Amino acid sequence: MxxxxxxxxxxxxxxxxxxDEDVPMQASSSKAPAAPxxxxxxxxxxxxxxxxxxxxxxxxxxxxxxxxxxxxxxxxxxxxxxxxxxxxxxxxxxxxxxxxxxxxxxLRAYPEDRICRAFLELCREGDFAAIVGLLKSCEETSDDEEEDEDMDDDSPPVPRKSADEVLRYQDPIGDMQSGLHAAVAAGSREVAWLLLLLASQLPEMEFPALVYQEAGALGVMREDQTGKVDIRSLRDAQGKTAEQIAAEMGGVWHGWVGNGRLAV
Incomplete structure (x- = not known):
């Protein structure tokens, strides 16, 4: 060997x-057998x-x-x-x-960023509902939080990320992309609308009513953005904003570039 x-x-x-469903369980045993x-x-x-x-x-x-x-x-x-x-x-x-x-x-060095990287992957996949669920989980608190499965019993707890931190996260090992960069690159307008609703100062009148309806149906609403970083201002490692990427792509982003939706 x-x-x-x-x-x-x-x-x-x-x-x-x-x-494994094929492995029989022995629930009646007074001493749990070692996992096969x-x-x-x-x-x-x-x-x-x-x-x-x-x-x-x-x-x-x-x-x-x-x-x-x-x-x-x-x-x-x-x-x-x-x-x-x-x-x-x-x-x-x-x-x-x-x-x-x-x-x-x-992730071994920064385990607290695991949820942020999951968020970016969902933005790339265009999974609107899953993004909402992840962001809502960031705000859930419990006195009996489950410990991370990868951490030892004597390991310090992994710091929790707030929804605001997740929304504005930039990937240090992935070209400093934000969630908005990822959504634009993936051509997901639905996710882009959600991120603009939750993490930008785009005026409310610019949002279609359907955006509010879908967000409301999933239990999220827009909070006061005063003093918070506008996600549209974030730049990747090449210095590009999400709007610049949209301008290069064209296609689904026709009509979005130059009117303030993706630029501060």
Whole structure:
């Protein structure tokens, strides 16, 4: 059996089968049995290195065993880490895992941003209802909050993000995009309207009645925006606002550019 060149542990991953419908449950036992597990390969063929060792090193472009540079230039001119990944999904050859390693390493350092990154993904998917549900969950408080599944019992609690912080979040490992940038790039006018309603100073008369109706049906309303950052003013890593991206795209954004909807 192969072992990690860094930690010498076997290159396997234990998969918890307790949620598998085919595994019988023994609820009547006075002592709960150990959750059944199965093992699958979990190697990243660089040397070979265990995937967790790459994450623990916080240097995702260096081999944690020999410190050699494992990144190469991508066709677009950026960096990539091409590997043969063998895990529960089978063997995947020449897979660029740099985006995954970068995000996982970032979230280990800043676990409180997990909800913000989920928000950006929903903006890209155009999931209006799910965005509302996520934002409402930010304001829910409880004396008995469930602990993060990824955190140890003695770990400090993960700071909560407010809805205002989530709405105005800019992705530091994703070109500093905001939710409005993501919605515009995805061509989602419904999500753009929602974000303008909740995080901009666009005059109320500019909103179609349907926008208020849909938001009201999902239990959200516009709050006073005085003193808050207008989401339309946020710029990505290239210095572009959401309106500039819309102008470059055209299409669904015809009629939005130049009239103040996407620009302060």
């Amino acid at each position: 192969s072992a990690c060149a860094h930690c010498q542990n076997p290159l396997i991953l234990e998969v918890d089968l307790s949620d 597990t199965n093992t699958v390969p979990d190697d990243v063929t660089l040397g070979v290195v265990y995937r967790q060792c790459l994450l623990d090193s916080y240097q995702v472009t260096q081999c944690p065993s020999c410190a050699r540079d494992i990144a190469s230039n991508s066709p677009t001119g950026g960096q990539q880490v091409l590997v043969n990944l063998n895990n529960e999904g089978g063997l995947q050859e020449n897979l660029d895992i740099l985006p995954l390693l970068t995000e996982e390493s970032y």
